[in-house]
Amino acid sequence: MSWEHLPEWLQPLAELAGSVEAEQLAPRFPHAPADARPAAVLMLFADGDNGPELLLTERAAKMRNHAGQISFPGGAMDPGDADAVATALREAQEEVGLDPETVDVFGTLPTLWLPPSNFAVTPVLGYWREPVPLMPVSAEEVGAIIHQPIRRLLDPANRFSVEHPSGWRGPAFEVGSGVPLWGFTAGVVSRLFERLGWEQPWDDSVTRPLPDF
Numbered sequence: 001m002s003w004e005h006l007p008e009w010l011q012p013l014a015e016l017a018g019s020v021e022a023e024q025l026a027p028r029f030p031h032a033p034a035d036a037r038p039a040a041v042l043m044l045f046a047d048g049d050n051g052p053e054l055l056l057t058e059r060a061a062k063m064r065n066h067a068g069q070i071s072f073p074g075g076a077m078d079p080g081d082a083d084a085v086a087t088a089l090r091e092a093q094e095e096v097g098l099d100p101e102t103v104d105v106f107g108t109l110p111t112l113w114l115p116p117s118n119f120a121v122t123p124v125l126g127y128w129r130e131p132v133p134l135m136p137v138s139a140e141e142v143g144a145i146i147h148q149p150i151r152r153l154l155d156p157a158n159r160f161s162v163e164h165p166s167g168w169r170g171p172a173f174e175v176g177s178g179v180p181l182w183g184f185t186a187g188v189v190s191r192l193f194e195r196l197g198w199e200q201p202w203d204d205s206v207t208r209p210l211p212d213f
């Protein structure tokens with residue numbers, strides 16, 4: 001894993017990656033059961049036109065799992081994948097046309113359990129040296145690509161909570177799409193930014209209903 005091209009603002013994340021624990025990122029479901037299917041997602045950071053940014057995708061509305069939700073590029077591990085890094089890069093290439101050669105992988109986060117689909121998900125951290133406009137490769141998987149400035153994710157005006165009819169409640173972000181960033185991905189982003197000391201005070205009592213998928 002390379003730190004050669006890593007900008008100064010990402011150094012704290014690279015240092016944190018080796019010490020953060022699963023319970024700190026997903027306190028309710030930190031550890032996957034033995035029968036969970038291995039998967040990986042790519043948390044891809046870049047220096048964009050509007051400052052540091054994070055790549056997000058809006059999943060296609062007809063996906064079997066997590067349809068219409070905002071997420072990181074990623075998916076299940078294939079038999080030919082050497083590790084989680086290979087899975088994350090392959091999935092990003094297949095979903096949004098990302099060239100793996102333009103990405104410096106600088107760490108991984110602990111593997112976390114995603115109960116609705118029973119995936120054991122390893123977040124892979126990458127820095128995109130040569131960001132370019134991307135297009136969904138498969139309309140069956142990706143509905144839209146979002147180059148989200150980190151300053152907008154940190155803006156308290158874009159932070160709120162969502163509540164599921166089951167009683168589950170969690171953090172969410174307004175990302176300029178028709179749906180908010182919520183659920184597993186929002187939880188990882190929120191708790192990771194909090195651990196980094198990037199988070200700005202926000203009112204988690206402000207609650208909005210979940211979109212109707």
